[in-house]
Amino acid sequence: MQLVLASKECETPTAVSLEAAIQHCLAASAQSIFILATDADGWDKDRVDPVLQAVKVPLFGGIFPRIIVAGECRSQGTLVLGLAFSCDVVILDSLSTLNSATVERCLLSAESELSNAKTIITLIDGLANNIELLTECLYDNLGRGTAMFGGGCGSLSFERQPALFSNRGLIADAAVLAAFDIRHSAGVRHGWEILDGPYLVTGSTANILSTLNYVPAYEVYRAEVERHSTLRFAEQDFFEIAKNYPLGILGPDGDIVVRDPLRAEGNNLICVGEIPQNTTVYILESDRQRLVNSAADAAAYAINSCRKDNRNDSANVTTVIFDCISRCLFMGESFHEELEAIIAQLDPESIAFGALTIGEISTSRNGAIHLLNKSTVIAVF
Amino acid sequence: MKNTLQLISIQHELGMAIGLNLLLRPMLKHFSRVCMRRLGLAEIHAYFYSSERQTVNLSVQADDELLTSFLNLPVTEFGLDQSIINDTFSKLRAANSSYSVHQRTPSANTDSEYVYFFNLGDFGLLSLHRMQQPLDQTILNLLVPIVQRLTVSCQASIEHEQLLQAIAARDKAEQQIRFQLNHDELTQLPNRRLLLKHLQTAIDHAAATEKMGAVLFVDLDRFKSVNDTLGHAVGDALLCAVANALVSVVGRKHFVGRLSGDEFVVILTPERCSDADAKVCLRKILQQVQQVFILPIKANEHLLQITPSIGVEFYPQVAMDADAVLRNADAAMYIAKSRGPNQFVIYDRSMSEELERRLEIEKQLQVDVKRCDQFYLVYQPQYTDAGTCVGAEVLVRWYHADCSPAVFILVAEETGLILELGFWILTEACNHLREMEVRGIIDNDFEKLSVNVSAVQFNQPRFVEEVIGIINATGVSANLLGIELTESALIKNTEDMVTKIARLSALGIHISIDDFGTGYSSLAYLSRFPVDSLKIDQVFVRDLHSDAGNRAVVETIIALGQSLGISIVAEGVETEEEKRALVQAGCMLFQGYLFSRPLAHQDFVTLLENGSGAVSAIPNLSGSR
Known part of the structure; x- marks a missing residue:
């Protein structure tokens, strides 16, 4: 399916350049605008808002640590895509302070925009709280007929800044839902395997892990990682070690949802995403090749699903990649191999773009929507 | 060991998710969400015997009653057909089984769906839906005691809600009784009981704070004629219209009640002011009340021109209770009425004497x-x-x-x-x-x-x-x-x-x-x-020769009489001029002091x-x- 009618990279990170890129897409009769920008471009509301507010078609997008343009990872630059389909853009503000009732009220008020959507590209402030509450409420209210994918925007500096593009301008602490009436096929993999465990989560609150097997979580984590490696937490930055040994929540079928420990606060581990109490967790490990293979698997699964659904028009396949920034940090210089492995699965004629995200979002095989870490999400239209 | 810990953790997490709320729906919703996440479910549904008002029953209320959907997660999915649900429920109960499994594959390109039914005692059914892969047998086994525990919690929640409903119904009934006890059924205004209570409070407050208030006793002139001529339905509608008009004109600050029939009472809230100021305030309110009656009042399809007779008494007075204040206002109203329609009179002591005289006449x-x-x-x-x-x-x-x-x-x-x-x-x-x-x-x-x-x-x-x-x-x-x-x-x-x-x-x-x-x-x-x-x-005969309005009425009546062959008699003819005007208009018969x-x-x-x-x-x- 030809999702993209036109695309244009901003020549410089200026309002004039952004406006020119948008106008280029609109001239190609784009029905909606999707913007992928890098944090390094330093977009701010003063520059961006007047340009975005002047756009008359639905507009959405985000600022990410890095973006993927034509199969390449870029740490600088902004890509404007003119899409062939219109969409309804729904914004949920104040994400960090929402509760279940307020999310449901917001979704109910946006029912007409969301209820018939087949695909929702979900972009969130990756540093906000309540992301899993949002994904849970989205599934509760929209059901199995709507598939979602997306990721978390923001900066690797972990400073909270407006990072979501919308017709209202650049916004923060929000979720932007772009609802399309077209289907996609998704493949999701992470490539991480069990190193040690299981551990019973005996103390946790949201994304703060306090105790494992009734022992302080950081003590357990440090002891086991140091037992399996030569790395020492006393000698190195916490995340420099932790990016190699994420935690994994075991599902009923043996599948694992990865949780990245970002930092240690006292004896607590602060993770990206919730770790519910009484779940079973493992310490995971991987290597470059396993991650590259998993990314290729994700792409292959998405392509095959698309073919199975008879939606494969190979000449016009559009692939959207949301890959976790911490995979890039883990692989370092070799990260291009992962992107090459993904592109290798795709038809040479197809268009591929995306971003490296702070947390990934995807509908799971059973229908529920999950917040993922250290994962690759491939969506094929 | 690995598997055992996982099973224990699942059992523990699901067990801890039961009964976190006393109310059935939020309790079940929380459990269902945890269940969906932990077991990788696509849907979860709860079915109960429930009435139209979503009141869940623990037993069948009617022979043909069926389980109906009570909770759906996601809300957009509606579970299975009612016939499948009730058939499954009956079979599970008959076989005394804990659960049963149904597998569905809607089409070749879609995933298989496994549906697990668990009985919630004798009063409900829970269905868990999983895509692609079935639940492991060990997980199903551990779910049995979990669902038994959930059943107990559901029963407690249902009984709790039934109790709440019973309390709410009793509260509502009591409120209604209290309302009926204190309000007039027709106009919904406070009745005599509440009015006297309010007046006594106002009197006490006024006495304690050295303020002055007033009571307006409003009686509609010739209301009986409305009832007699247009019927009680129109009379009732008129009373309601007057009640609404009085309430809107005096506002929330003051108090309007209906004593009985066409008698309304307005209690003006005490103001901190001198006697003179109080009377100025009273005049203002009186004017507003009388203003209500300037234009015809709509009662059903009729527009009725009605006027009030108003008696006024101020409070507090020395050693005077609510009954006495009201009685005085009533006496003043009676005097106002005797002076003709649309009058108001402020009470003074002589009026009581006049009333006593009336009682004497009656006797x-x-x-x-x-x-x-x-x-x-x-x-x-x-x-x-x-x-x-x-x-x-x-x-x-x-x-x-x-x-x-x-x-x-x-x-x-x-x-x-x-x-x-x-x-x-x-x-x-x-x-x-x-x-x-x-x-x-x-x-x-x-x-x-x-x-x-x-x-x-x-x-x-x-x-x-x-x-x-x-x-x-x-x-x-x-x-x-x-x-x-x-x-x-x-x-x-x-x-x-x-x-x-x-x-x-x-x-x-x-x-x-x-x-x-x-x-x-x-x-x-x-x-x-x-x-x-x-x-x-005689009202129309008076000054007929010089009053164009009266002349028009008289001429109309005479013309009407002539056209219907009815003779016309003029009453109260007192002057030659009146007689001449009547003759000119065609009147043939007269009575009055002139003759x-x-x-x-x-x-x-x-x-x-x-x-x-x-x-x-x-x-x-x-x-x-």
Whole structure:
């Protein structure tokens, strides 16, 4: 399916350049605008808002640590895509302070925009709280007929800044839902395997892990990682070690949802995403090749699903990649191999773009929507 | 070991997710969300016996009652058909099984769906839906005790909610009873009980804070006519409209209640001000209240021009409770009413004396009506413009020293004593008429002797029989007798009225409509009843020669009479100018002081014996009835 009618990279990170890129897409009769920008471009509301507010078609997008343009990872630059389909853009503000009732009220008020959507590209402030509450409420209210994918925007500096593009301008602490009436096929993999465990989560609150097997979580984590490696937490930055040994929540079928420990606060581990109490967790490990293979698997699964659904028009396949920034940090210089492995699965004629995200979002095989870490999400239209 | 820990953790997490809320739906929703996440479910549904109001029952209320969907996650999915649900439920109960499994594969390209049914005791069913892969048997086994625990929690929640509903229903019923106890059913305004309570509180507060308030006792003028002529439904609608208007005009700051019938009370909240200021405030509110009645008030399809009589009493007064303040306001209202429509009067002590006098009249009247020798009749002659006496209107007088007919007849009507008094008047008038017939002093010019009959009397079921009885007993010629009815007696316009009038008319009795033009009636009844004459009320006759409005009314009535062949009698003609104007308008018959004052029986006989002419009027007479 030809999702993209036109695309244009901003020549410089200026309002004039952004406006020119948008106008280029609109001239190609784009029905909606999707913007992928890098944090390094330093977009701010003063520059961006007047340009975005002047756009008359639905507009959405985000600022990410890095973006993927034509199969390449870029740490600088902004890509404007003119899409062939219109969409309804729904914004949920104040994400960090929402509760279940307020999310449901917001979704109910946006029912007409969301209820018939087949695909929702979900972009969130990756540093906000309540992301899993949002994904849970989205599934509760929209059901199995709507598939979602997306990721978390923001900066690797972990400073909270407006990072979501919308017709209202650049916004923060929000979720932007772009609802399309077209289907996609998704493949999701992470490539991480069990190193040690299981551990019973005996103390946790949201994304703060306090105790494992009734022992302080950081003590357990440090002891086991140091037992399996030569790395020492006393000698190195916490995340420099932790990016190699994420935690994994075991599902009923043996599948694992990865949780990245970002930092240690006292004896607590602060993770990206919730770790519910009484779940079973493992310490995971991987290597470059396993991650590259998993990314290729994700792409292959998405392509095959698309073919199975008879939606494969190979000449016009559009692939959207949301890959976790911490995979890039883990692989370092070799990260291009992962992107090459993904592109290798795709038809040479197809268009591929995306971003490296702070947390990934995807509908799971059973229908529920999950917040993922250290994962690759491939969506094929 | 690895698997065991996972199973324990699942069992623990699901177990801890039960019963976190006392209410059924949030309790189940929380459990379901944890269950979906932990077991990788696509859907979860709960089914119960529930009424239309989503009240869940623990047992079947009717033989054909079925389980219905109570909770769906996601909300967009509705689970399986009701027949499958109820069939599965029955089978599970019959087999005493903990759960059953259904596998569905809707089409070749879609994933298999595994549905696990668990009975929630005897009152519900839980279905867990999983895509692609079935749940492991060990997980199913651990779910059995979890669901048993969930069942206990559901039962507790249902019983808790039923208890809450019972309490809420009882609260509502109690509130309703309390409301009914303190409010008027028709207008929903506070009733006497609440009003007195509020007034007492206001009096106490005013006394404690040295403020001054006032009570307005509002009574609608001639409301009874509305009920009598247009029916109680219109009367009720009018009361509601007045209630709403009063509430809107005095606002939330003050208090409006309905005592009974057409009696409303407005309690003006105490203000910190001097007597003079209080009276200025009162005048302002009074004007606002009276403003309500300036335009016609809509009651059902009718637009009714109604006026209030208002009595006012200030509070607090020394050693005076709510009953006393209200009684004084009532007394002032009564005085206002006696002064004519749309009046207000502020209470002073003399008014209580006047009321006491009225009670005294009532008491004396009750005694005298039994004896009847305390009353006598006088005759108001009726003339042609040529000065020929053609009859008279019979009027009753009471020997009671200082009580006018206007007062004692009103009291007689209000107390029902008019029935006995009316019977006596009719009998006495027929006796006199018979006597005049026997003496041969009634010539061809004499048409009739007219007796006023009150609406109360006329509406008695056996009124016609009474009249026939009197005619038979006295031997009077019925065609010399006339009956004067007010509009309010006639305008019910029921078949019963038509029959009564027709029977009287068939006897030869003349029927006149008294005080014509002052009622609420439509003119339609004139064509239904065999009316012989209309009497133009003296209000319209007054200054007829110079009052264009009155002239227009009179001319209309006369034209109406002419077109229907009904004779017209003008009442209360006092000047030559009025008479000339009436003649010019086409009126042929008159009564009033210009022609003659009311005459004692013997004087009237003399008048007839002499043919016609001036006869000295009897002294000490006032009023015209």
